[in-house]
Amino acid sequence: xxxxxxxxxxxxxxxxxxxxxxxxxxxxxxxxxxxxxxxxxxxxxxxxxxxxxxxxxxxxxxxxxxxxxxxxxxxxxxxxxxxxxxxxxxxxxxxxxxxxxxxxxxxxxxxxxxxxxxxxxxxxxx
Amino acid sequence: xxxxxxxxxxxxxxxxxxxxxxxxxxxxxxxxxxxxxxxxxxxxxxxxxxxxxxxxxxxxxxxxxxxxxxxxxxxxxxxxxxxxxxxxxxxxxxxxxxxxxxxxxxxxxxxxxxxxxxxxxxxxxxxxxxxxxxxxxxxxxxxxxxxxxxxxxxxxxxxxxxxxxxxxxxxxxxxxxxxxxxxxxxxxxxxxxxxxxxxxxxxxxxxxxxxxxxxxxxxxxxxxxx
Numbered sequence: 001x002x003x004x005x006x007x008x009x010x011x012x013x014x015x016x017x018x019x020x021x022x023x024x025x026x027x028x029x030x031x032x033x034x035x036x037x038x039x040x041x042x043x044x045x046x047x048x049x050x051x052x053x054x055x056x057x058x059x060x061x062x063x064x065x066x067x068x069x070x071x072x073x074x075x076x077x078x079x080x081x082x083x084x085x086x087x088x089x090x091x092x093x094x095x096x097x098x099x100x101x102x103x104x105x106x107x108x109x110x111x112x113x114x115x116x117x118x119x120x121x122x123x124x125x126x
Numbered sequence: 127x128x129x130x131x132x133x134x135x136x137x138x139x140x141x142x143x144x145x146x147x148x149x150x151x152x153x154x155x156x157x158x159x160x161x162x163x164x165x166x167x168x169x170x171x172x173x174x175x176x177x178x179x180x181x182x183x184x185x186x187x188x189x190x191x192x193x194x195x196x197x198x199x200x201x202x203x204x205x206x207x208x209x210x211x212x213x214x215x216x217x218x219x220x221x222x223x224x225x226x227x228x229x230x231x232x233x234x235x236x237x238x239x240x241x242x243x244x245x246x247x248x249x250x251x252x253x254x255x256x257x258x259x260x261x262x263x264x265x266x267x268x269x270x271x272x273x274x275x276x277x278x279x280x281x282x283x284x285x286x287x288x289x290x291x292x293x294x295x296x297x298x299x300x301x302x303x304x305x306x307x308x309x310x311x312x313x314x315x316x317x318x319x320x321x322x323x324x325x326x327x328x329x330x331x332x333x334x335x336x337x338x339x340x341x342x343x344x345x346x347x348x349x350x351x352x
Contacts, residue, residue: 043203
């Protein structure tokens, strides 16, 4: 049957095009969810740290106090973290370090990190 | 075509004479065999094509979506963090429970904004036009696979509208007791890239809270990108 192979190839190609656009859409949906979870958590730590830096300055605490050191360390870690890159090879390692530093900060400030602060509090992680 | 010869040779033990007696029947049988064979090949080929195409772009799409999601939600996370800091400040200084419950309400509102923004972002993806593809397959007079994916997309759209209504309901529930005049903003649907009006309200409330606490407004400086 002449042309039946061409016709068959055309059908496979149409499937391929369909699959390509489906892959982009599906991938994007999953990616967005995961990216938002990370962005929400990291953003929260960052906002928290910036705000507390302001609050501590306002109360004339010694600049080299333990709280300020840990605070600046946390801010530094967050700013270096490529939060929008899912292929970052040290993603989980750095994330764990940031979480640990945040917990340390809370304990120094005598704060219970309640559910709204930590990642579990973000609705996006449900 | 060896399979054509093979197809005509396939026969039951008692049918030998029947198949070769009438040439007209044989060609109809052969045609039917050919058609069902082609239909199977086409279905499988199309499915294989889809799988191959998906495998290529899934990671690409994931990376793109990840970046978009992280960047958009980051700002809301920062707002949540700032409010959490103010909340913990209040707890440490034994501030009035009215202020504490106000902050908690604002935190809930930010959480809801995050969900809303994320859903809106997901829903603005243009859907593929499978209908056009089906028309061309139909013209070839071959059977086509029903696009299960199209049905899933519709379900996603439905969930978006469902959750949007839920968001509006929750918005009014959680913000009762506080200034409700801007609640009507919660009910409007807007395009993803325009500013979320209820966010403006949250920021205003946060600013007035900061003044009430006697804290410097500098504390909100890092939120200016909102």
